[in-house]
Amino acid sequence: MPSRRPRRRGGEHVPLDVDRLLQGVARVEHRAGAEWHVQPIGARSAVKDYACPGCGGTIPPQMPHLVVWRADSIFGDRAIEDRRHWHPGCWRAS
Numbered sequence: 001m002p003s004r005r006p007r008r009r010g011g012e013h014v015p016l017d018v019d020r021l022l023q024g025v026a027r028v029e030h031r032a033g034a035e036w037h038v039q040p041i042g043a044r045s046a047v048k049d050y051a052c053p054g055c056g057g058t059i060p061p062q063m064p065h066l067v068v069w070r071a072d073s074i075f076g077d078r079a080i081e082d083r084r085h086w087h088p089g090c091w092r093a094s
């Protein structure tokens with residue numbers, strides 16, 4: 001389990017919606033008949049490029065985003081290995 005806590009950064013412009021996501025709490029969402037774990041990733045934890053499956057675009061390092069994986073998978077840990085990184089807006093629009 002991650003032990004670091006995302007800290008609020010002062011003096012830096014962060015959109016309100018993303019700021020809320022920086023709380024770092026995984027939640028379960030129901031989408032397309034399935035359950036998904038949705039874990040917000042803060043800017044400090046985003047250290048490499050990810051391909052967003054929603055738009056096909058790149059999530060660059062230090063961009064807060066979401067990590068999503070199946071919550072109801074029978075594959076357990078394998079579902080975590082198959083997690084995907086999403087732009088928050090792309091996940092909401094999916």
Ligand SMILES: [Zn+2]
Nearest residue numbers: 052055087090
């Ligand atoms: Zn996207």
